[in-house]
Amino acid sequence: MRKLVYYVAVSIDGYIADPSGGFDAFLVDGDHAQVVFGEYADALPTHAHRALGIAPPGTRFDTVLMGWNTLTPALNAGISSPYAHLRQVVASRSPRDVDSNITLTDNPVAMVRSLKREDGLDIWLCGGGSLAGTLLPEIDHLVLKRNPVVFGSGIPLFGRAPYEPRSFTATRTRSFESGVVIEEYASRGTA
Numbered sequence: 001m002r003k004l005v006y007y008v009a010v011s012i013d014g015y016i017a018d019p020s021g022g023f024d025a026f027l028v029d030g031d032h033a034q035v036v037f038g039e040y041a042d043a044l045p046t047h048a049h050r051a052l053g054i055a056p057p058g059t060r061f062d063t064v065l066m067g068w069n070t071l072t073p074a075l076n077a078g079i080s081s082p083y084a085h086l087r088q089v090v091a092s093r094s095p096r097d098v099d100s101n102i103t104l105t106d107n108p109v110a111m112v113r114s115l116k117r118e119d120g121l122d123i124w125l126c127g128g129g130s131l132a133g134t135l136l137p138e139i140d141h142l143v144l145k146r147n148p149v150v151f152g153s154g155i156p157l158f159g160r161a162p163y164e165p166r167s168f169t170a171t172r173t174r175s176f177e178s179g180v181v182i183e184e185y186a187s188r189g190t191a
């Protein structure tokens with residue numbers, strides 16, 4: 001069955017963005033980029049594929065799930081369909097006017113369960129923290145691009161999810177000269 005994979009950049013202290021939603025402190029350049037631009041190129045935005053002159057490989061993900069606050073920066077930049085090469089699903093509790101390539105859902109848990117029953121590649125949970133907190137019981141795999149920086153404050157990896165410990169098995173760790181460590185974990189239920 002296809003898996004829900006939360007693939008995300010995170011600080012040492014577990015933040016995915018600074019308090020105002022920015023992530024300039026994360027490293028773009030460095031030897032970890034070979035993974036970002038290679039193995040995970042499906043998770044690059046469409047405009048990045050164009051800028052790099054590469055085609056999305058279509059081997060890792062075919063669907064992306066985002067919370068409304070994660071789509072908003074793209075909309076503010078005039079990009080209405082940031083991952084046009086993927087099936088895009090956006091969670092919101094409000095009616096929203098979105099690009100015809102985006103599916104809105106007010107029930108992301110039911111949506112994920114339905115997507116998992118379909119055939120296809122894995123489903124990328126892009127973020128943000130609030131949506132990831134809601135979907136935590138559905139996450140099969142975590143891929144954390146741990147950057148060598150402490151934020152002190154910001155948007156937590158799982159938002160304000162309640163204290164409910166869930167066990168994961170560490171399945172792979174890759175350390176890079178850049179200082180980025182890519183950590184992978186499988187949910188115990190699917191390990």
Ligand SMILES: NC(=O)c1ccc[n+]([C@@H]2O[C@H](COP(=O)([O-])OP(=O)(O)OC[C@H]3O[C@@H](n4cnc5c(N)ncnc54)[C@H](OP(=O)(O)O)[C@@H]3O)[C@@H](O)[C@H]2O)c1
Pocket residue numbers: 007008009010015016017020021022023066067068069070071073091092093094105106107108126127128129130131132134155159
């Ligand atoms: N480091 C990274 O790799 C990475 C990746 C992705 C995002 N980010 C950053 O994370 C930040 C956004 O994170 P966030 O936690 O503030 O917000 P978010 O999870 O992206 O979006 C929150 C919004 O999503 C909707 N939502 C969430 N849970 C829902 C549910 N159970 N049912 C229906 N709708 C639901 C709601 O939208 P409505 O308010 O419309 O109802 C909610 O206000 C941004 O700054 C983004 O840049 C970082």
